Amino acid sequence: xxxxxxxxxxxxxxxxxxxxxxxxxxxxxxxxxxxxxxxxxxxxxxxxxxxxxxxxxxxxxxxxxxxxxxxxxxxxxxxxxxxxxxxxxxxxxxxxxxxxxxxxxxxxxxxxxxxxxxxxxxxxxxxxxxxxxxxxxxxxxxxxxxxxxxxxxxxxxxxxxxxxxxxxxxxxxxxxxxxxxxxxxxxxxxxxxxxxxxxxxxxxxxxxxxxxxxxxxxxxxxxxxxxxxxxxxxxxxxxxxxxxxxxxxxxxxxxxxxxxxxxxxxxxxxxxxxxxxxxxxxxxxxxxxxxxxxxxxxxxxxxxxxxxxxxxxxxxxxxxxxxxxxxxxxxxxxxxxxxxxxxxxxxxxxxxxxxxxxxxxxxxxxxxxxxxxxxxxxxxxxxxxxxxxxxxxxxxxxxxxxxxxxxxxxxxxxxxxxxxxxxxxxxxxxxxxx
Amino acid sequence: xxxxxxxxxxxxxxxxxxxxxxxxxxxxxxxxxxxxxxxxxxxxxxxxxxxxxxxxxxxxxxxxxxxxxxxxxxxxxxxxxxxxxxxxxxxxxxxxxxxxxxxxxxxxxxxxxxxxxxxxxxxxxxxxxxxxxxxxxxxxxxxxxxxxxxxxxxxxxxxxxxxxxxxxxxxxxxxxxxxxxxxxxxxxxxxxxxxxxxxxxxxxxxxxxxxxxxxxxxxxxxxxxxxxxxxxxxxxxxxxxxxxxxxxxxxxxxxxxxxxxxxxxxxxxxxxxxxxxxxxxxxxxxxxxxxxxxxxxxxxxxxxxxxxxxxxxxxxxxxxxxxxxxxxxxxxxxxxxxxxxxxxxxxxxxxxxxxxxxxxxxxxxxxxxxxxxxxxxxxxxxxxxxxxxxxxxxxxxxxxxxxxxxxxxxxxxxxxxxxxxxxxxxxxxxxxxx
Numbered sequence: 001x002x003x004x005x006x007x008x009x010x011x012x013x014x015x016x017x018x019x020x021x022x023x024x025x026x027x028x029x030x031x032x033x034x035x036x037x038x039x040x041x042x043x044x045x046x047x048x049x050x051x052x053x054x055x056x057x058x059x060x061x062x063x064x065x066x067x068x069x070x071x072x073x074x075x076x077x078x079x080x081x082x083x084x085x086x087x088x089x090x091x092x093x094x095x096x097x098x099x100x101x102x103x104x105x106x107x108x109x110x111x112x113x114x115x116x117x118x119x120x121x122x123x124x125x126x127x128x129x130x131x132x133x134x135x136x137x138x139x140x141x142x143x144x145x146x147x148x149x150x151x152x153x154x155x156x157x158x159x160x161x162x163x164x165x166x167x168x169x170x171x172x173x174x175x176x177x178x179x180x181x182x183x184x185x186x187x188x189x190x191x192x193x194x195x196x197x198x199x200x201x202x203x204x205x206x207x208x209x210x211x212x213x214x215x216x217x218x219x220x221x222x223x224x225x226x227x228x229x230x231x232x233x234x235x236x237x238x239x240x241x242x243x244x245x246x247x248x249x250x251x252x253x254x255x256x257x258x259x260x261x262x263x264x265x266x267x268x269x270x271x272x273x274x275x276x277x278x279x280x281x282x283x284x285x286x287x288x289x290x291x292x293x294x295x296x297x298x299x300x301x302x303x304x305x306x307x308x309x310x311x312x313x314x315x316x317x318x319x320x321x322x323x324x325x326x327x328x329x330x331x332x333x334x335x336x337x338x339x340x341x342x343x344x345x346x347x348x349x350x351x352x353x354x355x356x357x358x359x360x361x362x363x364x365x366x367x368x369x370x371x372x373x374x375x376x377x378x379x380x381x382x383x384x385x386x387x388x389x390x391x392x393x394x395x396x397x398x399x400x401x402x403x404x405x406x407x408x409x410x411x412x413x414x415x416x417x418x419x420x421x422x423x424x425x426x427x428x429x430x431x432x433x434x
Numbered sequence: 435x436x437x438x439x440x441x442x443x444x445x446x447x448x449x450x451x452x453x454x455x456x457x458x459x460x461x462x463x464x465x466x467x468x469x470x471x472x473x474x475x476x477x478x479x480x481x482x483x484x485x486x487x488x489x490x491x492x493x494x495x496x497x498x499x500x501x502x503x504x505x506x507x508x509x510x511x512x513x514x515x516x517x518x519x520x521x522x523x524x525x526x527x528x529x530x531x532x533x534x535x536x537x538x539x540x541x542x543x544x545x546x547x548x549x550x551x552x553x554x555x556x557x558x559x560x561x562x563x564x565x566x567x568x569x570x571x572x573x574x575x576x577x578x579x580x581x582x583x584x585x586x587x588x589x590x591x592x593x594x595x596x597x598x599x600x601x602x603x604x605x606x607x608x609x610x611x612x613x614x615x616x617x618x619x620x621x622x623x624x625x626x627x628x629x630x631x632x633x634x635x636x637x638x639x640x641x642x643x644x645x646x647x648x649x650x651x652x653x654x655x656x657x658x659x660x661x662x663x664x665x666x667x668x669x670x671x672x673x674x675x676x677x678x679x680x681x682x683x684x685x686x687x688x689x690x691x692x693x694x695x696x697x698x699x700x701x702x703x704x705x706x707x708x709x710x711x712x713x714x715x716x717x718x719x720x721x722x723x724x725x726x727x728x729x730x731x732x733x734x735x736x737x738x739x740x741x742x743x744x745x746x747x748x749x750x751x752x753x754x755x756x757x758x759x760x761x762x763x764x765x766x767x768x769x770x771x772x773x774x775x776x777x778x779x780x781x782x783x784x785x786x787x788x789x790x791x792x793x794x795x796x797x798x799x800x801x802x803x804x805x806x807x808x809x810x811x812x813x814x815x816x817x818x819x820x821x822x823x824x825x826x827x828x829x830x831x832x833x834x835x836x837x838x839x840x841x842x843x844x845x846x847x848x849x850x851x852x853x854x855x856x857x858x859x860x861x862x863x864x865x866x867x868x
Contacts, residue, residue: 021725025585031650032582114772117765127766130580136726138580144768145579146564146572148466149746151459156865213768216465217775225780231860235820236790239831242818243788243864250865254783262777268788270866274732277711282728291455292570292733292743294716298708299729309726312583321763329755331551332561334578335650338548343696346659349688354677354702356670384676386669397673426665430677431590431684432704 003038004319007074009065010081011044017308023055034336041068069093079103102314104131110205128314133206135307136300143213150289152214157251159206161281161301162197174234199228200264207251227265347406351429355398358422361391376411378403437472438753441508443499444515445478451742457489468770475502503527513537536748538565544639562748567640568717569741570734577647584723586648591685593640595715595735596631608668633662634698641685661699781840785863789832792856795825810845812837
């Protein structure tokens with residue numbers, strides 16, 4: 001089956017991430033599409049002087065973006081250079097040449113996305129922009145298709161990773177804003193000029209874009225009420241905790257009658273909400289629909305690979321849309337065919353474990369249990385006993401270091417037969433890394 | 435522009451939710467599609483004896499599903515009756531008649547989805563099944579398109595609302611499993627025969643389906659290691675808390691070399707993970723991709739309206755795919771055109787507020803502040819003061835009942851000028867309902 005040919009303009013962080021993913025995931029991408037994505041042309045000022053990933057090995061390489069956009073073999077163009085001057089020429093040039101465009105460009109889309117899209121529609125090509133906001137969260141696909149049937153009533157977002165990182169640090173370490181900002185700048189998490197992040201302007205552009213997708217409106221970012229995080233201090237987190245809350249830079253768009261209340265500002269957020277758990281440099285979006293009720297989406301806000309995933313996913317969708325025959329419809333199981341499969345033997349899986357016992361207390365219990373564990377080459381992590389328990393039905397816990405499940409099961413089976421056991425031990429794996 | 439005509443088979447909870455959404459969201463759906471979805475035919479045993487929602491007012495109504503599937507005016511069929519006998523005949527009958535199918539049927543898809551889809555592909559039509567698992571979370575759209583470019587390494591799910599509700603109750607009230615189950619049965623949250631929910635079989639079918647979408651494999655549900663929640667007791671939550679964890683019925687699929695470890699069972703889950711915050715009858719899915727890192731998706735597991743949103747979103751996608759001309763490509767902003775819009779005056783928005791002061795302490799401070807609030811018709815909710823603070827730079831907090839922002843701003847402005855203020859008050863809205 002014929003490949004679809006890509007032209008990549010820009011090999012910075014996002015462009016490099018995109019080429020890496022196109023290289024390393026090539027097999028899986030072909031299994032999902034039923035055809036291959038082929039990098040036909042690449043434009044970058046540095047491309048000729050460096051080693052390109054596998055996917056671009058046979059690509060035409062140039063420093064002139066016009067040669068990519070007008071390359072007769074290129075079907076789809078990815079604009080990954082950022083900014084709003086040359087990037088706009090690339091995007092509009094590709095559209096004029098009849099090529100569909102994938103872009104990761106938040107500034108350009110926030111500034112002029114609706115007009116660019118009208119040009120694309122008029123020329124009969126597609127504009128795809130999942131990577132332009134919340135790179136690591138497929139929020140465009142969700143709003144555009146996943147919950148397209150719902151009517152969004154309220155959308156909240158934590159859309160700026162830097163400010164969320166700073167607030168998390170203030171909360172966890174009780175440090176002052178200025179100190180945390182200075183530290184974040186030293187670590188490279190905040191820019192030398194932090195205004196866009198800490199005063200809410202970056203979040204505001206993103207909120208304007210999400211409001212378009214959720215409500216079908218075009219808002220000028222500077223019409224949005226915007227306050228940053230500079231005045232939030234450690235004492236506010238102490239009071240917030242008393243009120244059952246934390247503090248976040250919250251982007252909010254709320255339907256009221258035929259209008260929208262829209263704001264970006266620090267707000268108290270109840271700790272028992274799923275949104276309150278968004279720590280550090282993560283982003284999240286929370287929607288309440290008129291019918292679908294609450295949904296919540298969470299992931300990395302940026303980064304070459306998370307943003308690259310958004311670009312590659314868009315390239316796949318656009319490539320599929322070039323082929324409107326029934327054989328190229330989106331497969332409902334994501335892959336064009338499924339492999340018959342049986343899971344691996346779960347006994348081979350290594351996990352840390354929690355063993356909870358109920359015993360009749362007597363001397364030598366830890367000795368007997370630890371002997372059995374040692375026989376099975378299992379290491380104990382900790383022994384826990386709650387105070388003031390019934391000695392004839394005494395609950396206590398041993399946690400195990402990461403061990404193969406089969407060995408743990410054999411040890412537990414043997415422990416079950418010990419005379420002091422009131423009931424067989426309960427064995428649960430421990431998951432920390434989610 | 436010509437409508438797309440729908441045939442709806444089944445008017446139980448999901449079918450009714452679907453018709454409600456098609457009625458009440460008709461305008462927005464047309465703004466997203468560029469054409470209308472028209473309910474042309476409805477099959478239900480009760481349809482003739484009840485009042486149908488607006489969207490079905492002019493539909494052909496029958497008790498014979500064959501008359502819907504073979505209706506010459508019907509372009510797309512929604513199978514919403516459930517079960518695996520008649521439902522299979524409806525789905526396969528529609529495919530044979532050359533109609534694309536949308537289904538909410540977890541049992542049928544888990545049992546035979548891949549074979550049904552092959553029949554659809556061979557006939558050149560589409561199968562869409564977002565509603566079949568995690569009705570309230572657009573997880574199919576996410577895995578199939580949103581993060582299609584990534585390679586999923588690990589997928590965790592909390593996929594059974596009943597068991598998650600029971601575990602949440604045990605944790606919060608320290609009640610025994612049997613007591614919570616009996617109460618849940620009385621309230622209608624658990625079935626008279628709770629086996630499918632509490633022993634993990636329902637979650638297992640869902641996990642098999644999600645594993646297909648994430649990894650491209652077909653797993654037989656009974657090949658999945660499955661244990662339920664019956665042995666988890668309040669004491670386990672006490673120990674889990676000491677270990678920084680909670681306990682969830684965790685569905686897990688983890689790539690290891692060329693195979694997958696797959697299990698459904700109770701597991702300890704670190705409390706500082708976003709997944710640990712999934713309470714009550716909610717569902718959630720957490721993915722780690724090779725490139726996109728961590729993403730997380732959360733919403734209602736079921737319910738007529740959340741599931742109806744999934745059905746309607748699928749109907750919109752399938753209807754659009756019937757029209758492969760460029761004019762019907764998916765619009766990048768979700769709507770075919772955006773309305774120019776300005777936000778409402780944020781001063782009109784009512785919220786509860788947090789006011790944090792820094793003052794030089796003296797008698798009469800609460801009197802002065804409360805007088806200003808009363809002048810602006812604002813009610814105080816609470817006054818909070820932390821112990822042992824500097825009396826010359828004393829922080830304390832007043833929280834306000836829901837009040838219009840403009841009144842709060844005017845009051846704060848006036849307060850700023852009081853002689854005991856060390857700095858202007860910090861005013862933050864309080865969001866609890868997320």
